[in-house]
Amino acid sequence: MNNRDFLLLMLAMGAVTYLPRALPLVLFSRRTLPGWFAEWLELIPVAILSALIAPTLFSQPTPRLFVLGKVELLAALPTLFCALKTRSLAGTVITGMLCYWGLTLVM
Amino acid sequence: MPESIYKINKRFVQAGLAAAWPICLGYFPIGLSLGVMAQKAGLAPWQMGAMSLLVFAGGSQFIAVAMLAAGASAVAIISTVFMVNLRHLLMSSALAVHFPGVSRRFLTLFAYGLTDESFAVNLTRFNQGGWDRRSALTLNHAANATWVFSSIIGVYVGQLVPPGAVGVDYALTGMFICLLVFQLRGPIFTVTALMAAACSLLAYLWLPGNAYVIVAACLSATAGLILKRILRSRERHP
Numbered sequence: 001m002n003n004r005d006f007l008l009l010m011l012a013m014g015a016v017t018y019l020p021r022a023l024p025l026v027l028f029s030r031r032t033l034p035g036w037f038a039e040w041l042e043l044i045p046v047a048i049l050s051a052l053i054a055p056t057l058f059s060q061p062t063p064r065l066f067v068l069g070k071v072e073l074l075a076a077l078p079t080l081f082c083a084l085k086t087r088s089l090a091g092t093v094i095t096g097m098l099c100y101w102g103l104t105l106v107m
Numbered sequence: 108m109p110e111s112i113y114k115i116n117k118r119f120v121q122a123g124l125a126a127a128w129p130i131c132l133g134y135f136p137i138g139l140s141l142g143v144m145a146q147k148a149g150l151a152p153w154q155m156g157a158m159s160l161l162v163f164a165g166g167s168q169f170i171a172v173a174m175l176a177a178g179a180s181a182v183a184i185i186s187t188v189f190m191v192n193l194r195h196l197l198m199s200s201a202l203a204v205h206f207p208g209v210s211r212r213f214l215t216l217f218a219y220g221l222t223d224e225s226f227a228v229n230l231t232r233f234n235q236g237g238w239d240r241r242s243a244l245t246l247n248h249a250a251n252a253t254w255v256f257s258s259i260i261g262v263y264v265g266q267l268v269p270p271g272a273v274g275v276d277y278a279l280t281g282m283f284i285c286l287l288v289f290q291l292r293g294p295i296f297t298v299t300a301l302m303a304a305a306c307s308l309l310a311y312l313w314l315p316g317n318a319y320v321i322v323a324a325c326l327s328a329t330a331g332l333i334l335k336r337i338l339r340s341r342e343r344h345p
Contacts (some may be wrong), residue, residue: 001175006154009181013171016189018297020196022218026211028203036332041201043299043328045230046290050300051307051323052223053283062270064312072280079281083288089129089228092288096281097136101274 071107075100116241123245126232129226130246131253133282134165136275138254141168142261148176152262159255164222165279167191168258191317194196198226199325205233206240213240220247227286235294299331 001007033041057073059066079096086092138159150172162168167188174184199221206214208283224245232238272340291297307323314322 008159009184010157010161012181012185013167014190016185017164017167017195018160019196020193022215024196024199025203025206025214025218025221027163028200029206029209030212033204038204040328040332040333041197041204043296043331044197044324045227045329046199046287046296046300047303047324047331048197049223049227049283049287049290050216050303051320051327052305053280054307055311055319056280056321059311060307064187066308066312072277075274075277076280076284079284080288083285087285087289089285090132090289091283092285093129093133093278093281096284097277099260099274100281101169102114103321104169104274105168 071100071103075103117273118244119239119241122239123242124249126228127246127249130228132252133224133256133278134250134253136278137165138257139261139264140275141165141172141261142258143265144169144170144261145258146262148172149167149171150175150262152259155262156259159258162188163219163251163254164188164192164195165254187317194320194324195221195226197321198223202226202230202233205230209240209279213244217244217247220244220251224252224282224286224318227289227309231289286311295331295335298334299327302330303327 031082055074057076058068058072060070075096078099082088082095083092131178141159142155145158152157158168158171162171170191171184171188174187199218202221206217225243227244229238229246232243287300291300303323303326307319310319310322
């Protein structure tokens with residue numbers, strides 16, 4: 001792939017990423033949302049984050065299979081505990097990384 | 108660029124930077140490992156920089172680099188990136204209530220830096236109160252600068268970093284676990300999170316592609332809302 005094609009590809013990737021980020025902000029910040037929609041949106045963050053994490057902890061890719069007891073899941077327990085106790089993002093990330101690293105070394 | 112955006116109160120910038128540093132710390136190793144992967148896929152430093160600057164979406168960039176390395180078609184890459192990042196539609200919608208009547212120009216700049224992490228931290232701060240939108244903008248762009256910088260550095264140091272060093276592969280997961288905990292603001296939120304996890308796992312196993320996040324988020328938020336409404340009407344009419 002030459003440089004021009006690469007840049008065009010990046011611009012297209014940027015555009016399809018940017019539009020979903022910008023359109024709702026621009027459209028919804030100028031009007032009052034119906035109550036049910038506002039309440040639904042309140043639950044979206046927690047749902048998204050949980051949906052992002054679950055497959056990492058409980059499954060393997062290619063082929064997609066349910067797996068229990070992955071290193072990712074074991075490391076998630078002290079990470080979760082750290083998040084609940086300290087409520088520190090940096091501390092939790094570092095705890096998670098070190099636990100995961102330690103577990104991959106011994107397992 | 109209009110001057111009004113740049114005449115930002117120093118205090119708001121500092122507050123934004125103070126809130127951004129955990130994200131930056133989390134981004135740095137991830138950006139670095141993306142750069143390492145890009146270097147192995149044959150990307151030049153400027154190509155990595157262009158991608159991080161134009162796209163700025165972690166997960167989809169890893170996928171895009173892997174697809175580039177595998178020789179996937181441009182159409183396949185673009186549509187995959189679009190699907191993976193479609194979840195921002197929901198985050199952008201959820202943030203909109205905190206920007207009533209704010210200028211299009213500001214929102215245009217702010218939307219660029221909307222990621223899972225900046226979304227979760229900004230939303231938490233807005234909910235806590237006293238969070239200025241200029242601080243939110245600063246946070247987004249500090250995170251972006253870290254991302255661009257670390258991914259380019261990753262290409263240069265690619266060979267020097269052994270795979271899996273100090274658990275770098277787990278930074279993203281650790282960050283999401285913590286941000287999830289920040290969002291557990293009551294029983295309905297916890298129930299929604301559990302439903303989303305189960306739903307996402309099933310969708311991941313049964314549906315091809317990356318639709319599982321949007322499917323699980325929409326279904327579980329809807330179920331959570333119905334549950335909340337049922338509980339509320341029971342309180343009113345016991």
